Amino acid sequence: MYKSKRVKETFNVSIMLVLILVAFVMFSCKRDEHQQEVAQANLLQYVDPFIGTGFHGHTFPGPVRPHGMLQLSPDTKLNGWDASSGYHYADSTIYGFSHTHLSGTGIGDMGDVLLLPFTGETKDKPIATFNKTDEVAKVGYYAVNFNNYPVQAELATTDRVGIHRYRYSSNDEKRLLLDIGHILQRTWGHSNVYNELEIIDNKTIRGLKHSKGWANDHKVYFYAQFSSPFTLDQAVVDQEIAPEADTYNGKNVYAYLSFAELKKDETLQIKVSISPVDTKGAQLNMETELPDWDFDKVRKDSEAVWNNALQAIKVSTENAANLKVFYTALYHSMIAPMIYQDVDGRYRGMDHKIHQASSDAPNYTVYSLWDTFRALHPLMTIIDEQRSTEWVNNLLLKYQQGDFLPMWPLASNYTATMVGYPAVANIADALAKDLPGIDKALALEAALNSASYKPWLVENTTNERKKGLMPLYNKYVNENKLIPADKIIKSVSFGLEMAYYDWCIAEIARQNNNDSLVSVFKERAKNYIHYFDKETGFMRGKNEDGSWVSPFNPKYSSHERAAYVEGNAWQWTWFVPHDVKGLIDLYGSKEVFSQKLDTLFTTSSEIEGEDASSDITGLIGQYAHGNEPSHHIAYFYSQAGQPWKTQRLVDQILKEFYTPTPEGIIGNEDCGQMSAWYVLNAMGFYQVTPGNPEYTIGRPLFDKVEIPLKSGKTFTIIAENNSPDNKYVQTFYINDIKQEALVFKHDAIKAGSTLKIVMGNQPKNN
Known part of the structure; x- marks a missing residue:
């Protein structure tokens, strides 16, 4: 028992x-x-909105929703290149919080409808001061404590509404500056056309800021509500104190409000919504998106929206710094283009008329096309195919409304900024990747219009910037002639870029089965040859009589005054992404071509010229990663049979020019382009030629990357033997099948393939 x-x-x-x-x-x-x-x-913990706000990154730290119409952020700098976003990390003063900003551009605009809480009396406009230790920026949230006023400010947003929460921690009079006339880049010609401020009651104000700057005709209607009643202390119209009234209008209007019922340490909340259409639209935007006063809910909702958006790419690594850089880069790549319509679908078109958007064809603005066709839009064709289709269709709609494909559309305005007709690159790439729902015939019509020379289309317009969409460059290109440097500036940059864009048009024509146009534009795509000087091995300016421009110095740069845009001969010689073989042939052999590339990366980094472009940053030799013309060059080694040099350079660029600090973007962010370059390359590949749906393997940073596709499949990248020292690709597999070349097609992504990249510490000629 x-x-x-x-x-x-x-x-x-x-x-x-x-x-x-x-x-x-x-x-x-x-x-x-x-x-x-x-x-x-907790993906949001890896996003730092301060990255890029230092050096010349020109990003802003304030809250914004993915592709949101409203960007609520502090304005610390009003004029100059580093005021392009209204903020610079080195500053310690805040002029106020305005509701629209550009992310990483080289030109400034926006900064609409500014608010600044303060206390006590003032003879001049108040300016707040702060310490960096008292400033917080997180996804969907910004907060700061002022030094000179006992005020804490907190900011959050929906797509079209900003909510402010101010805490006044003293018994002093609690006041607010509401500045409709506030301008960023006044010294660059940004000015007010008309301001209007209308007091509806002691808790409601509405109005209009109409300005003229980079966007030639920009209207921002606003609607503001206050949680506590205010008293209008003073309204100032065009520098004069205005008599008491319900409505104030002029070219420069601002007002001081006070809040007598607000007690010490009580919070004042303010909601401000904007509209490109009218004040009714602004009011409806607020009533729809933010009918209550729950600041914390707005913040949490923004976190949820962003967390969902960032799930587009899932990476595995033990390197926390790389995670921070990567997800901040992905965050920055999801700010522009920005939605540009009211909740009811109304928007202001390129013809400045009010239109109604359909649910499947929303309207957008802020397309930095010359920058973003290179990496941002190719990235989005992978992780957000629907929005990529929307953007192409929206560009075509802008063509229908305004007679031209835009170069850099801003707030329903043509700006004619940068080079050529880059919208055709976006269109060609979308069609090459078989994005559904794009009118191919309309795409070809719009592209041909951009590439034509029909000066009569713009001779009656009073908008000089719209005239820039039909430039004299087109005349020479239409005749298959070089653009003469003694007749027109920026000749080499335009000549090279337009050769690539014409190749894109040939691809659009191919999609339309138009063989005759394919032939015409394939021939025009060879026009880059006009600028190649075999004796020096550079693309050079040539005069109308056929002689080379002399003297010639490949390190010389003169911003906006020379044959090269934002660069020099060293950086621009390589812009032939559509015909690398043809470029190699100009040098005579792959060996000579590679030797020239070697010299690009090893020669002195000195940039010569008294007016050298400030955009030339991030130098390795004369390679300038801080500006877009260089972004594809490292991959030319792979095309020349030396892929280990591509891998070594990409490794260096990823590690040295992208860091988890305010200075962590080496040049203008340019509406997501700099960040998208990092995202693609950190995953291990890059598309050298948008319009050709082929990617080249580079140097993956992460052990594993997963991209969940809308089809339910997952595109996976696995890097075996990956480490900081193992930066060279040994072998490459697609679905366990060994590949002979380090390239793969977009179809492999759509099919949900698995790429396996085996890494090692020694170069290998794949």
Whole structure:
């Protein structure tokens, strides 16, 4: 009996141990699941909105929703290149919080409808001061404590509404500056056309800021509500104190409000919504998106929206710094283009008439096309195919409304900024990747219009910037002639870019089965040859009589005054992404071509010229990663049979020019282009030629990358033997099939393939 009891007890203990073990395993699994959920839920911890706000990154730290119409951020700098976003990390003053900003551009605009809380009396406009230790920027949230006023300010946003929460921690009079006339880049010609401020009641104000700057005719209607009643202390119209009234209008209007009922440490909340159409639209935007006063809910909703957006790419690595740079870059790539319509679908078109958008064809603005066709839009064709289709269709709609494809559309305005007709690159790439729902015939019509020379289309317009969409450059290109440097500036940059754009048009014509146009534009795509000087090995300016421009110095730059845009001959010689073989042939052999590339990356980084372009930054030799014309060049080594040099350079660029600091973007962010370059290359590949749906393997930073596709499939990249030292590709597989070349097609992404890249510490000629 004793023995059986021991057996029974032993059996019971064993059962208990098994149950405990099962419970432990189940707990561990649940814990692992929880950790995975936490990891996913905490992607926002890897986003630092301050990255890019230092040096010349020109980003802003304030809250914004993905592609949101409203960007609420502090304005710390009003004029100059580093005021392009209204903010620079080195500053310690805040002029106020305005509701529209550009992310990383080289030209400034916006900064509409500014608010600044302050206390006490003032003879001049108040300016707040602050310490960096008292400033916080997170996804969907910004906060700061002022030094010179006992005020804490917090900001959050929906797509079209900004919500402010101010805490006045003293018994001093609690006041607010509401500045409709506030301008960024006044010294660059940004000015007010008309301001209007209308007091509806003691908790509601509405109005209009109509300005003229980079956007020639820009209207921002606003609607503001206050959680506590205000008293209008003073309105100033065109520098004069205005008599008491319900409505104030002029070219420069601002007002001081006070809040007598607000007690010490109570919070004042303010909601401000904007509209490109009218004040009714602004009011409807607020009533629809933010009918209540729940600041914390707005912040949490923004976090949820952003967390969902960032799930577009999931990376695995033990390097926390790389995670921070990567997800901040992905965040920056999802700010522009920006939605540009009211919640009811009304928007202001390129003809400045009011139109109605359909649910499947929303209207957008802020297309930095010359920058973003290179990496941002190719990235989005992978992670957001629907929006990519919307953008192409929206560009075509702008053509229908305004007679031209835009170069850099801003707030329903043509700006004619940068070079050539880059919209055709976006269109060609979307069609090459078989994005659905694009009118191919309309795409070809719009592209041909951009590439034609029909000066009569713009001779009656009073908008000089719209005239820039039909430039004299087109005349020479239409005749298959070089653009003469002694007749027109920027000749080489325009000549090279337009050769590529004409190749894109040939691809659009191919999609339309128009063989005759394919032939015409393939021939025009060879026009880059006009600028190649075999003696020096550079693309050079040539005069109308066929002579080379002399003297010639490939390191010389003169911003906006020379044959090269934002660069020099060293940087521009390589812009032939559509015909690398043809470029190699101009040098005579791959060996000579590679030697020239070697010299690009090893020669002195000195840029010569008294007016050298400030855009030339991020130098390795004369390679300038801080500006877009260089972004594809490292991959030319792969095309010349030396892929290890591509891998080594990409590794260097990823590590040296992108860091988790305010100075962590080496040049203008340019509406997501700099960041998208990092995202693509950190995953391990890059598209050298938008319009050709082929990617080249580079140097993956992460052990594993997963991109969940809308089809339910997952595109996966696995880097074996990956480490900081193992930066060279040894072998490359697609779905376990070894590949002979380090390239793959977009179809492999759509199919949900698995790429396996085996890494090592020694170069290998793949």
